[in-house]
Amino acid sequence: MSTRARRTTALVLAGIILLSFNLRPAAISVGPVLSEIRDAYSMSGPAAGLLTSLPVIGFAVFGAMAPAAAHRIGLHRVTLVALIAAILGLIGRSLTSSEALFLLLSMVALAGLAVANVLMPSLVKLHFPDRIGLVTAIYTTALAIGLTGSLMLTVPMADALGGWRWGLGAWALVAVVAAFPWLGLVAHDRHLEQAPRTISFRDVARTRLGPVMAVFFGLQSLQAYAIFGWFAQLWRDNGYSATTAGVLAGLLAGTAIPLSLWLPNVLARSAHPQRVLFAVIATYPVGYVGLMIEPRSLALLWAFVVGIGTVTFPLILTLIGLRARTPEGTATLSAFTQSTGYVIAIAGPFLVGVVHSATGGWTLPLALMLVLSLPLFPLAAYVSRPLFVEDQLTDRPDHDPLSAQQPR
Numbered sequence: 001m002s003t004r005a006r007r008t009t010a011l012v013l014a015g016i017i018l019l020s021f022n023l024r025p026a027a028i029s030v031g032p033v034l035s036e037i038r039d040a041y042s043m044s045g046p047a048a049g050l051l052t053s054l055p056v057i058g059f060a061v062f063g064a065m066a067p068a069a070a071h072r073i074g075l076h077r078v079t080l081v082a083l084i085a086a087i088l089g090l091i092g093r094s095l096t097s098s099e100a101l102f103l104l105l106s107m108v109a110l111a112g113l114a115v116a117n118v119l120m121p122s123l124v125k126l127h128f129p130d131r132i133g134l135v136t137a138i139y140t141t142a143l144a145i146g147l148t149g150s151l152m153l154t155v156p157m158a159d160a161l162g163g164w165r166w167g168l169g170a171w172a173l174v175a176v177v178a179a180f181p182w183l184g185l186v187a188h189d190r191h192l193e194q195a196p197r198t199i200s201f202r203d204v205a206r207t208r209l210g211p212v213m214a215v216f217f218g219l220q221s222l223q224a225y226a227i228f229g230w231f232a233q234l235w236r237d238n239g240y241s242a243t244t245a246g247v248l249a250g251l252l253a254g255t256a257i258p259l260s261l262w263l264p265n266v267l268a269r270s271a272h273p274q275r276v277l278f279a280v281i282a283t284y285p286v287g288y289v290g291l292m293i294e295p296r297s298l299a300l301l302w303a304f305v306v307g308i309g310t311v312t313f314p315l316i317l318t319l320i321g322l323r324a325r326t327p328e329g330t331a332t333l334s335a336f337t338q339s340t341g342y343v344i345a346i347a348g349p350f351l352v353g354v355v356h357s358a359t360g361g362w363t364l365p366l367a368l369m370l371v372l373s374l375p376l377f378p379l380a381a382y383v384s385r386p387l388f389v390e391d392q393l394t395d396r397p398d399h400d401p402l403s404a405q406q407p408r
Contacts, residue, residue, distance in 0.1 A: 008185075012127050015181035016120070016135070019079065020142035022178045023117055025150035025171040026090055026109040027055035027225070028253075031232045032154045032246035033164040040164070041099035049353025051103060052229030053346050056221060058110035059117060060342035064201070066118040067331045074189030075123055078115060080182040085112030087175045094169030118338050121320045122331040132321040133268030140314030141261040144253060146174075151232065152250030155243045199329055199393065204336040207392035209323060209383070213316070213337040216379040218344025219372060220312040223284060226348040226369055227306060228253065234362050238296045248303050255307025256314075263311055264318040274384035277315060281380060284309040284373040288366045295362065312376070319383055325390045333389045348372070 030037065030051060038048055069078045089109025093102050120139060128135040150171065158167025204210035231252065235245035263280070267273050287306035290298060320337055324330040352365045359365075 009127065011181050011184055012123070013135070013138075015079070015178075015185060016123060016139050017142045018178035018181060019083070019116055020120070020139040021146035022083070022086065022171075022175045023113050023120075023143050024147040024228075025174065026086055026106070026113055028147050028228045029150040029154040029168055029171055030106075031229050031249065032151055032242065033158060033167055034229075034233055035236065035242070036158075036164040037102075041102065043099060045353055045357025046350075047099070049350040049357075051106070052225065052349035052353060054103065054106050055110050055114075056225055056342040056345040056349070058107055058342075059114040059221075060339050060346060062111040062114040063118040063342060064335055064339035066115045067122075067335045069115065070119055070122065070331070074186070075119060075126065076182055076185040076189040078119060079123075080179060080186055082112035082116040082119075083175055083179045083182065085109065086116075087172050087179070090172035090175060091169060094165045094172070114342075118335050119331070121317060121334045122327055125321055125324075125327045125330040129327075133265040133318060136268075136314065136318045136321060137261050137264040140264060140317060141257055143314075144256040144260045147228070148250045148253040148257065151228070151253050152247055155246045159243075199332045199390070201332065201336050203393055204332055204389060205340075207389055209387050209389050209392055210333060210336050211340075212379055212382050213320070213323065213333065214340035215344060216376065216383055217316050217337045217341030219376055219379070220316060221341055221345035222348030223369060223373055224310050224313055225345060226352045226365075227310065229349040230352050230356070230365070231303075231306075234291070234295065235299060237362065238299070240296075240299070248299055251300065252303040252307040253310065255304050256311045259308065259311045260314045264314050267315050267318050268322060272384075273319075274381055277312070277380035277384060278377060280308060280311050280315065281373065281376045284376075285370050288370040288373070292363050292366050309373075316383075323383070323387055323389055325388050329388075329390050 034048060034052070037043065037051070041047075043051070066078065073081075086109045089105045089107070089112065093105035093109065096102050096105060121136075124132055124135045124139070154167045154171075157170050158164045161167065161170065228249065232242075232245045232249040235248050236242060240248065259280075263276060267276050270276055283305050287302050287309065290302040290305065295302070316337075320334045321330055324333045348369075351368065355365045355368060356362065
């Protein structure tokens with residue numbers, strides 16, 4: 001590899017890490033200051049549920065557009081545009097006094113990050129085809145650090161800077177930093193070659209693997225966004241201060257950091273990936289039962305247990321890269337899995353908010369989340385098999401499963 005190629009690879013890796021760090025704060029930083037936001041806009045329970053559901057709505061609607069945009073203008077350019085949208089949305093929503101504009105500008109920020117979120121596995125597959133597990137572990141760890149930071153630091157920044165608006169707006173500066181590597185990469189953009197036999201959304205939908213991956217992704221995202229949208233409020237309702245509740249939510253997210261660095265590689269190399277997935281998923285029902293029984297005195301323990309469950313996210317991202325043979329297959333499987341999965345996940349944060357508002361407590365919302373975690377086990381059993389989406393397209397008369405696309 002030439003010196004120039006090594007520098008480009010290093011720049012891509014730096015860009016991926018910084019981008020990953022920014023994929024969650026726009027969505028997750030709302031949770032620790034949700035009470036203040038509701039007070040500022042006199043926001044109803046259903047409206048708050050909608051706010052916490054916006055990340056999954058954005059991923060569902062805009063994530064599907066990512067592969068086509070990347071083909072037309074390039075992966076690096078799309079990534080830079082996505083970051084610019086995030087920056088503008090983050091700044092704008094911290095300044096507006098209108099509830100409707102706050103929701104709209106939140107969606108602008110989340111739309112950009114949704115596109116970047118879907119393209120991340122393709123960036124890894126394209127630039128690091130022989131190190132998918134390792135690079136996925138690196139970027140999902142950076143994602144977990146950004147998520148944890150947004151939970152733990154938003155309230156302290158709000159207190160230090162003069163209010164919740166500053167606490168949310170500060171994350172725009174982090175996104176600005178993340179844009180710099182991509183400014184250097186747009187001149188050396190990469191595309192997915194448009195071959196005559198393109199793998200479409202419909203093609204993936206007709207396979208068995210695509211819908212199973214989408215449902216698995218949707219149910220795990222439902223859990224994660226309900227947790228990160230509402231658990232800080234759960235602990236505030238159980239007597240903790242806003243700062244301490246944010247720290248507990250941050251510790252929950254922080255539990256995933258070392259595991260996100262380790263487990264994706266373990267999964268990619270394991271002869272029995274089902275065992276890894278089952279062990280992680282099982283912590284969801286255990287943690288929810290614990291929170292129903294003793295949410296306050298054992299809050300730290302249950303934060304740790306539920307935090308292990310959230311590692312399901314980097315594991316499914318790893319599987320997206322492992323269940324396709326080509327960059328194009330990875331891009332389409334990623335877009336289908338995430339955009340369709342996020343449609344399923346929309347219900348999670350919204351229903352938790354509605355049930356909590358209707359009952360005034362957390363037992364029924366937690367019971368709902370427990371029930372919705374159980375289908376993850378049979379879904380994990382299927383996606384653990386050594387399957388490839390291209391191989392399930394053999395019933396198409398125009399498809400050659402052995403054909404591969406080369407990046408240009």
